[in-house]
Amino acid sequence: MQRYRTQYTERNKPGLEGAIEIEMEVVSDYLHVGSGVYDIEILKPLDNIQQLVESALKGSIPDLSGYFSPVTHEMAKYGEKLVIPGSTVKGLVRTRLELSIPNSCYVVSRNSNSSSEVYKRIFRNPRHKYSDKFPEQVCPVCDLLGNAGLASRVSFSDLVMTQGKAEFVNVYNEYYESAVKGSKFRGKVLYHSFNNVDLGMLLYGMGFRIKGGKLEGKIMLMGRFKYSDRRFGRVRFSLVKGEYVNALNEFIKKYNPLDFNEEW
Template sequence: MELDVTVIRKPFTPRDTLGKYAGILTYQLTILKSVHVGKSEYSLFQTQEMLELKDKAHEGFEALLASEITKKSQFSKITGFVEVNEKPCIPGSTMKGLIRSRLELLSTPINYSVNACFSQVSFSQTVSRCHQAIWSNSIKDERGFPCDRNQNDNVCAVCDLFGAPGLSSRVTFSDLLGNPSDVEIKTLNDKTALEVFKANTVLSGKIIFKSLKTLSELGLILIGLGVCCKKDGKITSVRVLIGRHKYSNLDMGEAKITLSGIEWFKKPSEWNPDLHQLMNQAVEDCKKDYPDIANNACFSEAERREQLCH
């Protein structure tokens, strides 16, 4: 049953100054279960070319290459990894999408109101049963049209941070680059395979934020990352889902993010909290300004997947 809720919208934040808070967050993403962010596929013709190359390889590095070619030649289709400068990559756009969608779905109504629209309309009609089961507390909401600054200067808190049609983002994400040795081939079925980041791979990334009005807006970013679960007075990270096949394959798409540092471009003078104090204060402020989201800071979709999807 759908629940009609009101999306709280306010005038958008100007983007032309650094604002009260601006800086760079650095973090590490640890792959817990293999992650695939696909771009290209090897064709059957390429597979034949690989077989021809295999015949030319004999020993040493060439023998290793032959082994990899043999693996790839077993499949009619292999979906390759996104690459930047010949390095496997989780694009910054993927990280932005992860955080944004988590915030939208973590938002559950308080007094029939939420601080996040659904930037993609009709979640419940387009996603898998596993996705629906995990996020059942929010996808049933009828939140109406998504924010569009071309139509209205008032936007929800999440769109004000991450952008909407006619409105640029105040948050920018770097690509997460790995090494070829971090990648392996994962079989989906007899004829299809993927290139994936292996479990225990650790990738480093940066998030640039600017024009933040309040610390609670920084709190939204941290909650989206899953790094601000407060239990027994301690701040911990929750497991999150990322990449393709995360809802259809229980052995894929799981990671944990850890915040490693912050560099300030702009902050209040004589205010210099350490990283733990900053995270703690950001979450507490977020609970006051965006309780529909912050109250769910400890929610882990990866844990729910284990419980609900088989």
């Protein structure tokens, strides 16, 4: 079984440096990428709080529907504008590359108590994946995006909304602030010590494929509810300027990556 490795010393050689300006469009009805901030409003005083607590301790669940507003979950913001955190974009890219490049690392940080049938149907079970520590060598994905002991050669800025709007959408009786279909976000990806294959790998991880001799972004899944609610989570990346067909071709020729249809 062939295993791809990149020596640590190779990444220190001089190479390409630059920035790619990207745009991300929401192509589903909604996109929610949580900020971790949520809100709930007290609608009326809990004058009988002691009675309610005693009732709950006795096993009787009190009806609090009139006391609190539905929970609302916010998206991240920069000033008044919605943003998609750069860490979210980097996580998307890493996941797709780990699943696509045969015998790359498949980093699992925790055990899951549940699994999504949609996820398994789209990506299937990764074959020949492992998660080892490499004191002298590192897989191509870690070499590009870093790991616990290795700095990333790529930096993702937050993507800032430049077009569109957000609405609060009711999902399971809670409200999620969501960018609506057609909303667009822009940001930059900075890279250094790259060669053409590295550049092609980065583009492949963002969903770019070659169609008619040009780069075209495929539909990718991002954010909350992407595997459970068809209204959510579909995005597509495009380049604001620049063309990198040769770089993507070189990456595909070297690694023969897998591809997945995420439009479930």
